[in-house]
Amino acid sequence: MIKLKNVSKLYKPETQALKDVSLHIKAGEFVSIVGQSGSGKTTLAKLLFAEEKPTGGSIVIGDWDISRIRRSEIPMLRRQIGVVFQDFKLLQRKTVGENIAFALQVAGDRGKRIREVVPQVLKIVGLSDKIDRYPRQLSGGEQQRVSIARALVHRPKILVADEPTGNLDTIHSHEIIQLLKHINSYGTTIVLVTHDRDIVNALNKRVITIQEGEVASDMEHGKYKLS
Amino acid sequence: MFTSTYRLFKFAIQNFFRNFWLSFVTITIFILTLLTINAIIFLNLMANATLKSIEDKVEITVYFNIDASEDIAKASQGYLLGLPQVRDAVFISAEDATSDFREKHKTEPIILSSIDEVGGTPLGHAVVVSAHSPADFPFILEAIETPEFSPYIRNKDYQNYEDIIKNIETINGRIQIGGIVIAGFFGLIAIMIIFNTIRVAIYVHRDEIGIMKLVGANDWFIRGPFLLESIFYSLLATSAVMGGTFLFLGSFETQISNFFGEVNISVFNYFLDNGLLIFGSQFVVLTLLSVLTTWFAMRNYLKV
Ligand SMILES: Nc1ncnc2c1ncn2[C@@H]1O[C@H](COP(=O)(O)OP(=O)(O)OP(=O)(O)O)[C@@H](O)[C@H]1O
Ligand SMILES: [Mg+2]
Numbered sequence: 220m221i222k223l224k225n226v227s228k229l230y231k232p233e234t235q236a237l238k239d240v241s242l243h244i245k246a247g248e249f250v251s252i253v254g255q256s257g258s259g260k261t262t263l264a265k266l267l268f269a270e271e272k273p274t275g276g277s278i279v280i281g282d283w284d285i286s287r288i289r290r291s292e293i294p295m296l297r298r299q300i301g302v303v304f305q306d307f308k309l310l311q312r313k314t315v316g317e318n319i320a321f322a323l324q325v326a327g328d329r330g331k332r333i334r335e336v337v338p339q340v341l342k343i344v345g346l347s348d349k350i351d352r353y354p355r356q357l358s359g360g361e362q363q364r365v366s367i368a369r370a371l372v373h374r375p376k377i378l379v380a381d382e383p384t385g386n387l388d389t390i391h392s393h394e395i396i397q398l399l400k401h402i403n404s405y406g407t408t409i410v411l412v413t414h415d416r417d418i419v420n421a422l423n424k425r426v427i428t429i430q431e432g433e434v435a436s437d438m439e440h441g442k443y444k445l446s
Numbered sequence: 447m448f449t450s451t452y453r454l455f456k457f458a459i460q461n462f463f464r465n466f467w468l469s470f471v472t473i474t475i476f477i478l479t480l481l482t483i484n485a486i487i488f489l490n491l492m493a494n495a496t497l498k499s500i501e502d503k504v505e506i507t508v509y510f511n512i513d514a515s516e517d518i519a520k521a522s523q524g525y526l527l528g529l530p531q532v533r534d535a536v537f538i539s540a541e542d543a544t545s546d547f548r549e550k551h552k553t554e555p556i557i558l559s560s561i562d563e564v565g566g567t568p569l570g571h572a573v574v575v576s577a578h579s580p581a582d583f584p585f586i587l588e589a590i591e592t593p594e595f596s597p598y599i600r601n602k603d604y605q606n607y608e609d610i611i612k613n614i615e616t617i618n619g620r621i622q623i624g625g626i627v628i629a630g631f632f633g634l635i636a637i638m639i640i641f642n643t644i645r646v647a648i649y650v651h652r653d654e655i656g657i658m659k660l661v662g663a664n665d666w667f668i669r670g671p672f673l674l675e676s677i678f679y680s681l682l683a684t685s686a687v688m689g690g691t692f693l694f695l696g697s698f699e700t701q702i703s704n705f706f707g708e709v710n711i712s713v714f715n716y717f718l719d720n721g722l723l724i725f726g727s728q729f730v731v732l733t734l735l736s737v738l739t740t741w742f743a744m745r746n747y748l749k750v
Binding site for chain 2: 294295296297298302308310325328369370373
């Protein structure tokens, strides 16, 4: 599903964020990416949805080599990869339903389809009753669930989550991870970037540790090893 | 496709109202630019009409001797009508000339009594010549001096309007240059304003734009609203100026034509006949200008 081969990323002028990273993530996997602050986790995530382009090496998603992706092709890629961030990125002036509908509208989906999909994804994240609330009327965990729901509207094969629990307390974090596992159980590949030792240990899934831009370890059923 | 177009319009209209004051200022400056341009057109129209009417009024009167026969005068009329430079030549008989003269001087008893003293018709026949262009008068004045007519001609009277015409042309030229400078000035400000308006609109919508990009919005879906917004500005400004112009010309039509007296044109009709061309081309140019500027602003501030 995701193949990285000798990928490097240099931020000008001299920050070598990633060095010679090779990875193979199979369809349906749930992979955690861990590492210290500044080790290059976010950079790796950004490469997957073409927010950044690699300086060297190749990134293949499905059979699509996105290392030299053209700007006009990026929207296509983004509809196949859902993304979730620490800060939710919800529009404060729009309701939950409108925030989710927005992702479909800007992709040119028809009203009929939008009215179908929005309740579906809200149901998946368990927020069917909050469709008319504004983000500020929701808890952090609920807001993150809205952003996950939005990431699901195009039925992506891959979901990339960069520190989705970074702003949440333990209980809400746990809910979010449960939700990701639930989504994973339907076959969606999950790439989870996280700092949280407890989460990683509890997951008992594949863990890739990044250290100074390099893959330091890659273990099935791994544990969080960094201090 | 329809759904997307509808949404583009919706977003564009939202942009418009969310920055209402900026939109307002942008349209105002667009209107000022257009008003200057239309004022130039208006003044130019007036100047040309004035020139035309003055040129029409310029005539040569050829006075024949009292003893010159009507045949001679009529022959010269025919000869003059044959010249391509001559627009018209009118024969005025001695009787008509005398009564005209009396009419003209009816408040001056001394002159009238001196005519009565002479008795009969003291004036000879005359031919009044008008030309297509005032520049042809010297030629016509020459041409009439043929051996056939020359001996019978007493006098040639020619009111010289050339200085007036030159003055009007100079003033009109100055007004045009001044107008173009002012229009250019407003145009420049308009470009800077629309650039800034779009820049602010992009800034205001940065979160939305960021999210649009993340969820896979097409490029044109992100750019479209801003382009549409700039087209709205042009459309609104042109419509406002067009409406204002017709309202102004319509309600002051009589005053305008009184002011210009004999100048016999209807500015209102002129704008009505050519309105599509005048305002259409202004709309097209304004739109091109603002769309280009918007594109430039997006290239700089919209990191799509
Ligand atoms: N846009 C950028 N321009 C220049 N340098 C950057 C940029 N983004 C990240 N970096 C640098 O690249 C390195 C890796 O950054 P990255 O954000 O990938 O780290 P991270 O592992 O996600 O850290 P954290 O856990 O704090 O989020 C850091 O040294 C960072 O300063
Ligand atoms: Mg990070």
